[in-house]
Amino acid sequence: MKTLKIIISTIALALVFGGCAYNFIVPEPTVNPDDPNAAEVSFSAEIVPIFASKCTGCHTTGKQLPDLTSDNAFSSLNSSRYVNKSTPASSLIYTKATGNHSATFTSAEAAKVLLWINQGAKNN
Numbered sequence: 001m002k003t004l005k006i007i008i009s010t011i012a013l014a015l016v017f018g019g020c021a022y023n024f025i026v027p028e029p030t031v032n033p034d035d036p037n038a039a040e041v042s043f044s045a046e047i048v049p050i051f052a053s054k055c056t057g058c059h060t061t062g063k064q065l066p067d068l069t070s071d072n073a074f075s076s077l078n079s080s081r082y083v084n085k086s087t088p089a090s091s092l093i094y095t096k097a098t099g100n101h102s103a104t105f106t107s108a109e110a111a112k113v114l115l116w117i118n119q120g121a122k123n124n
């Protein structure tokens with residue numbers, strides 16, 4: 001009887017503490033780059049961190065152009081070489097990192113970068 005109680009309480013405890021332990025992986029929401037009503041993308045708060053996490057190992061001051069470090073990213077990209085405001089999807093900063101490159105954007109990051117260019121590639 002005692003053994004049974006121990007078994008039952010062990011199972012009950014396991015259910016209480018272990019039963020509901022899910023690890024939710026919340027997918028990154030993907031913006032629609034063509035949505036004219038989309039919230040404004042912030043270059044400093046949303047784009048620069050993408051560069052910092054996957055690009056600045058190479059694209060840093062004094063190394064590979066464009067310099068994508070937080071202090072220099074905007075001025076480096078503020079040129080028709082990297083940003084094509086009339087045809088945003090052909091911007092080099094977008095095509096490079098969505099093509100066959102050392103590091104690439106996730107689809108959510110790519111959508112955000114494209115939306116930023118569609119919104120005028122502002123230094124915001």
Ligand code: HEC
Nearest residue numbers: 054055057058059064065066092093096097102103104105
């Ligand atoms: C492992 C090093 C490395 C990483 C990481 C890397 N790049 Fe590059 N990138 C290069 C090299 C080398 C070149 C020059 C050769 C070429 O054009 O592919 C280059 C070229 C580029 C160019 C074209 C530059 C020009 O003026 O022609 C762009 C734009 C670019 N990278 C964007 C990015 C972005 C955005 C990321 C992050 C998602 C990134 N790169 C990550 C090494 C890297």
